[in-house]
Amino acid sequence: MTDMIPASTTPAAKPKPRPRPQVMRLTDAAAARVRELTGRADSEIVGLRVGIKNGGCAGQSYTVEYAHDVRPNDEVVEDKGVKILVDPKAVLFLLGTEMDYKADKMSATFVFNNPNQTGACGCGESVQLTPAKVDG
DSSP states (O other): OOOOOOOOSSOOOOOOOOOOOOSEEEOHHHHHHHHHHHHTOSSOOOEEEEEEEEOSTTSEEEEEEEESSOOTTOEEEEETTEEEEEOGGGHHHHTTEEEEEEEOSSOEEEEEEOTTEEEEOTTSSOEEEOOOOOOO
16 A cells, blocks of 8 residues: 655745736827827727737828726826827737827827837838737
8 A cells, every 4th residue: 555645735826927928109299299199189088009900001000099098908007197098909910019299390299119010111101010029
């Protein structure tokens, strides 16, 4: 007969989840512009919603719109005192992105400095993106 060692009756401790990286960060110029836009909106908004849509000559383009509520699966980014809500379908395409704001004599726009961008069209309206490689 062999000696049997009884199984432990205490549940194994779950490992702590590793901290999630912040999907996006904002420059000071982008944060100031978001504050300006949210401050003068016609209705109550909680921040700006950022996403990706298919279309354009390069295949995809960034979207920015007012967010009136936080949806259950939104990735909430709070940076420099403003709130950006990232569409859950866009998270892997935006991971590591810096959102900036540029204004000159002819135009003013949000600019996305995205490490997942592999190409862009000549007019700058659309981009090619690949999902970020996530370890583990």
